[in-house]
Structures are given as structure tokens and as C-alpha cells.
Amino acid sequence: MSNVAELDKKLNDMVLTGKAMVGFEELYADDVVMQENNDAPCVGKAANRKREEDFFAMVEAWHNGALVSSAINGDVTFGEWTMDITLKGMGRVTMNQVAVRRWKNGKVVSERFYYNKG
Secondary structure, X not given: OOOHHHHHHHHHHHHHOOOHHHHHHHHEEEEEEEXXXXXXXXXXXXXXXXXXXXXXXXXXXXXXXXXXXXXEEOOEEEEEEEEEEEEOOOEEEEEEEEEXXXXXXXXXXXXXXXXXXX
16 A cells, blocks of 8 residues: 555554554654654654653543544645543643644655744
8 A cells, every 4th residue: 555645544543543653653654753743853763662651641532533624735635633632641642633644655754833832
């Protein structure tokens, strides 16, 4: 499967069914670069795996999540997400963000998240 649209759908479906880390292992490049807003980028699969695991460890409950809209332009995919989650020590929150992924050779090589930090 090398079609960017199919790969992005597969990854989005994994996120929505609680298998985000399975998707991470399968569909992210070893040298992936991930970034939150204008924060410093996090480079490499190992460093980003830790970052993702730390985030999911903070999630006490996943109430609802949805991919509100998406688009594709060449090897770049865009997804507008909303998540209703309870975070440990923070309570229930609604998170809205846009994820921009860049694909190469069937893997995510870059992912950047845009959201209001509040």
C-alpha cells in the first residue's frame, strides 16, 4: 500500500480505534520529525515514541474523537481533529487541532500539530 490517501486513512482509523501506537510503529519513518505548534521539533522515532507514550499515559479516559475534515495535496495530508478526553490531574477537556503529515516511501516523515495552547 503506497497510496498516500489509503495510508492516511489507515493511520486515521487506527487513531480513532485506540491503536495510535500500532499506527506509529507501522507507518512512521525512523527519522520522523514531529512538532507541536512553534515548539522545537522532536527528531527520530525513539524520541517521538517516548513523547507519544507520555501523552497517552496522561489520558485517563477517551470519551470521543473525530476527524472533522481532511485534505490531501501530493504527499501532504491534513486532518482537523477534535478529541474529548479526560487528562490525569486536569479533568475533562476538548482538544481541537490540525495535524499536517508529510509522507515519503509509505511512511510519515514529518508531522506537525497546530492548536491553541490556551
